[in-house]
Amino acid sequence: MALLKRLRYWSYLAGSGDIARRYFVVNGFDGALTMLGLVTGFHFSGTEDLKLMLSGCVGAAVALGISGISSAYLSESAEQRRALTELEEAMVSDLSDSEHANAAKTLPVLVAMANGLAPMLLSILIISPLWLAQAGVPLPLQPLLLSILLALGSIFFLGAFLGSVGGTSWLVSGVKTLLIAGITMGLIMLI
Amino acid sequence: MHRVKRLVLDVLKPHTPNVLDFSRHLAEHGSHRVKTCVVEMDDKTETLQLVIEGEDIDFEGIQQAISENGASLHSIDEVEIEGSETEADADSD
Numbered sequence: 001m002a003l004l005k006r007l008r009y010w011s012y013l014a015g016s017g018d019i020a021r022r023y024f025v026v027n028g029f030d031g032a033l034t035m036l037g038l039v040t041g042f043h044f045s046g047t048e049d050l051k052l053m054l055s056g057c058v059g060a061a062v063a064l065g066i067s068g069i070s071s072a073y074l075s076e077s078a079e080q081r082r083a084l085t086e087l088e089e090a091m092v093s094d095l096s097d098s099e100h101a102n103a104a105k106t107l108p109v110l111v112a113m114a115n116g117l118a119p120m121l122l123s124i125l126i127i128s129p130l131w132l133a134q135a136g137v138p139l140p141l142q143p144l145l146l147s148i149l150l151a152l153g154s155i156f157f158l159g160a161f162l163g164s165v166g167g168t169s170w171l172v173s174g175v176k177t178l179l180i181a182g183i184t185m186g187l188i189m190l191i
Numbered sequence: 192m193h194r195v196k197r198l199v200l201d202v203l204k205p206h207t208p209n210v211l212d213f214s215r216h217l218a219e220h221g222s223h224r225v226k227t228c229v230v231e232m233d234d235k236t237e238t239l240q241l242v243i244e245g246e247d248i249d250f251e252g253i254q255q256a257i258s259e260n261g262a263s264l265h266s267i268d269e270v271e272i273e274g275s276e277t278e279a280d281a282d283s284d
Contacts, residue, residue, distance in 0.1 A: 087261070090205070
């Protein structure tokens with residue numbers, strides 16, 4: 001069985017496809033909103049020290065990624081182990097050589113990667129204007145403003161994705177998540 | 192020399208993979224026809240009666256496919272085997 005086919009089959013056996021997607025969106029949203037908070041804070045503080053801003057944002061992105069990978073791996077592997085044990089009890093047999101056991105071992109890793117990589121990748125995208133500005137690349141807008149726009153775009157994309165997955169309007173869902181981002185920015189401005 | 196032509200097996204399997212996918216996996220282990228009938232359905236498991244028909248059924252392959260899919264073979268309920276005399280057998284007679 002080709003690797004992709006096997007992964008799809010294991011995902012089907014363990015019902016992890018939906019879980020990975022959910023984790024991707026939830027933690028991706030966490031990452032995008034955290035970066036939005038950081039760059040908005042930097043913008044309103046008036047700081048122009050790109051190195052300081054990048055250090056803060058990269059630190060947060062790495063922490064979000066590690067937190068996402070470890071928390072999802074620990075919880076998902078415990079869930080999969082429990083499900084396998086229950087199945088073994090129902091079957092009254094050892095399933096350690098079955099595809100169910102392979103799925104229980106492999107899928108927590110994939111779910112953890114989805115959970116950890118989503119905030120990291122979105123964070124890298126959001127802070128990319130800061131990197132470009134530091135490298136001397138001319139930008140059409142201030143790097144922090146561009147980062148805020150990219151964060152809002154990512155948050156809208158995640159909302160729209162959720163809307164299309166849920167079979168509702170992607171536009172309404174995207175606007176809802178943008179509203180949450182707007183409230184977050186408003187609160188940061190007040191502080 | 193003999194060839195297994197038909198087997199009727201009693202198998203217990205989890206709900207996933209479903210009967211269709213499970214039968215597909217068994218059918219992939221050789222060129223035989225698989226007929227699956229759900230005999231009993233429980234909370235987490237289902238009991239199946241598998242009828243496998245072919246020209247030369249690879250029983251070990253079938254057994255392996257059953258256990259790979261998390262199922263267990265409970266009993267072999269029917270067997271149909273065809274014997275055939277080889278040239279060596281005929282010479283020794």
